[in-house]
Amino acid sequence: MRIVMIGAGYVGLVSGVCFADFGHDVVCVDNVAEKIEALRNGDIPIFEPGLQELVKSNTEAGRLNFTTDLEQAVAWADVVFIAVGTPSRRGDGHADLTYVYAAARQIAKAIDGYTVVVTKSTVPVGTGDEVEAIIREANPDADFSVVSNPEFLREGAAIGDFKRPDRIVVGTDEPRAIEVMTEVYRPLHLNEGPLFFCERRTSELIKYAANAFLAMKITFINEIADLCERLGADVQKVAKGIGYDKRIGDKFLHAGPGYGGSCFPKDTLALVKTASDADSPMRLIETTVAINDNRKRAMARKVITACGGSVRGKKIAVLGLTFKPNTDDLRDAPALTIIQALQDHGATISAFDPEGMDGARALLKDVEFGPDPYAIAAGAEAIVLVTEWDEFRALDFRKLHATMKAPNMIDLRNVYPPQEARRYGFEYVGIGRSG
Ligand code: NAD
Numbered sequence: 001m002r003i004v005m006i007g008a009g010y011v012g013l014v015s016g017v018c019f020a021d022f023g024h025d026v027v028c029v030d031n032v033a034e035k036i037e038a039l040r041n042g043d044i045p046i047f048e049p050g051l052q053e054l055v056k057s058n059t060e061a062g063r064l065n066f067t068t069d070l071e072q073a074v075a076w077a078d079v080v081f082i083a084v085g086t087p088s089r090r091g092d093g094h095a096d097l098t099y100v101y102a103a104a105r106q107i108a109k110a111i112d113g114y115t116v117v118v119t120k121s122t123v124p125v126g127t128g129d130e131v132e133a134i135i136r137e138a139n140p141d142a143d144f145s146v147v148s149n150p151e152f153l154r155e156g157a158a159i160g161d162f163k164r165p166d167r168i169v170v171g172t173d174e175p176r177a178i179e180v181m182t183e184v185y186r187p188l189h190l191n192e193g194p195l196f197f198c199e200r201r202t203s204e205l206i207k208y209a210a211n212a213f214l215a216m217k218i219t220f221i222n223e224i225a226d227l228c229e230r231l232g233a234d235v236q237k238v239a240k241g242i243g244y245d246k247r248i249g250d251k252f253l254h255a256g257p258g259y260g261g262s263c264f265p266k267d268t269l270a271l272v273k274t275a276s277d278a279d280s281p282m283r284l285i286e287t288t289v290a291i292n293d294n295r296k297r298a299m300a301r302k303v304i305t306a307c308g309g310s311v312r313g314k315k316i317a318v319l320g321l322t323f324k325p326n327t328d329d330l331r332d333a334p335a336l337t338i339i340q341a342l343q344d345h346g347a348t349i350s351a352f353d354p355e356g357m358d359g360a361r362a363l364l365k366d367v368e369f370g371p372d373p374y375a376i377a378a379g380a381e382a383i384v385l386v387t388e389w390d391e392f393r394a395l396d397f398r399k400l401h402a403t404m405k406a407p408n409m410i411d412l413r414n415v416y417p418p419q420e421a422r423r424y425g426f427e428y429v430g431i432g433r434s435g
């Protein structure tokens with residue numbers, strides 16, 4: 001199959017590279033020329049484990065190419081995936097579909113022979129209809145189908161998620177498109193996970209429903225964590241205890257500083273807007289959004305309490321800036337809100353992240369960045385673990401204690417057993433653990 005991926009970002013690049021790795025011929029298109037130039041030279045613009053090696057081997061094998069020339073690529077393709085961003089629209093929280101529709105207009109001009117146009121971007125119900133109308137209007141003679149095929153990969157685990165998905169959802173009822181999409185996914189389908197066909201609108205909604213459900217699950221356990229702190233229970237054991245029940249499942253029950261990232265925050269908001277426009281409000285998700293927004297600033301209050309009620313003039317060291325480990329993505333990262341709130345209360349901030357420092361330098365003001373956890377902890381009155389990178393899992397507590405002004409540890413990911421930190425003289429606060 002000749003596959004074109006429009007948008008060489010977290011989703012487009014990973015999907016394109018993985019399709020190539022399964023033997024398809026793939027061209028990744030992006031309108032940022034420097035990105036394409038870098039990719040041609042084997043430089044990967046994002047941090048995603050395993051991606052660099054896969055780009056290299058598939059480029060060398062001749063199955064993977066990069067270009068800015070969308071029209072030439074589309075004319076060549078059997079299948080064109082749209083994998084551009086759909087961020088929150090400023091002001092109202094709806095998904096901003098500017099990039100999707102711009103891509104559709106560009107595709108329309110170039111279609112040559114039967115082409116399946118696939119929205120892989122997360123898009124509200126009805127977007128496929130609009131993409132189809134845009135192409136039909138711009139090129140009435142084009143022979144094409146528009147299919148929805150949402151992506152469920154997670155950053156940091158993207159290649160594994162893409163290659164071994166729990167399911168592949170394809171929204172179309174056109175027989176020719178079903179045949180093409182079956183061929184596209186045949187190598188993955190043989191691996192694992194059902195290829196689930198449904199109507200296009202249903203497929204579009206499945207994506208939002210999945211993300212909203214996961215966001216709600218995290219928010220539920222975060223509220224249970226707060227209750228645990230009040231009542232003297234342990235949230236990790238509650239999560240384990242309920243997670244054994246297969247109807248509940250043990251995934252996405254890690255209490256923390258609130259979900260962040262490029263998708264849960266924007267997708268929950270967009271679903272709320274879609275539902276309210278359809279006069280079918282989703283109160284559970286409205287509440288999820290509100291609780292999660294409050295939670296990030298509440299984490300700053302936790303730090304302030306641990307520091308004796310004030311952080312004014314105190315240095316606070318922040319470990320981990322990205323929204324989760326194994327990515328350099330800082331979009332809606334809880335650390336950004338927590339740092340701002342601490343600064344608002346007069347703290348000075350030092351910070352370290354294994355992959356997020358370049359991005360953080362551009363986003364954060366008046367933060368002192370250091371080369372490792374020990375350097376940023378020097379003279380600090382608290383160390384706050386915000387993102388659970390592996391390299392923060394075996395900190396040398398003696399070394400930290402020796403360098404800090406006051407040995408407070410606020411572990412927002414429950415990485416450490418409280419006794420371990422306390423054994424080295426730390427005042428330790430976790431999430432949802434009274435002990
Ligand atoms: P991203 O911002 O990392 O990448 C989008 C890319 O598209 C950018 O490189 C941009 O330059 C390019 N682009 C925009 N318009 C273009 C055009 N007309 N022609 C060529 N290139 C163009 O975004 P992302 O994180 O990969 O997300 C893409 C979509 O996938 C979103 O809808 C998102 O919700 C969804 N999604 C993301 C993830 C994730 O983990 N990031 C997972 C599942 C679904």
Ligand code: UGA
Nearest residue numbers: 151152153154155218252253254256259260261263323324
């Ligand atoms: C999420 C979904 O998991 C993917 O299935 C989906 O494709 C993607 O959004 C998307 O649509 O973009 P991602 O945002 O990359 O993936 O990362 P997650 O692992 O889901 O984490 C999201 C946030 O929730 C992070 O801030 C993470 O720390 C937090 N989280 C996750 C918790 O606080 N507790 C958990 O138990 C799990």
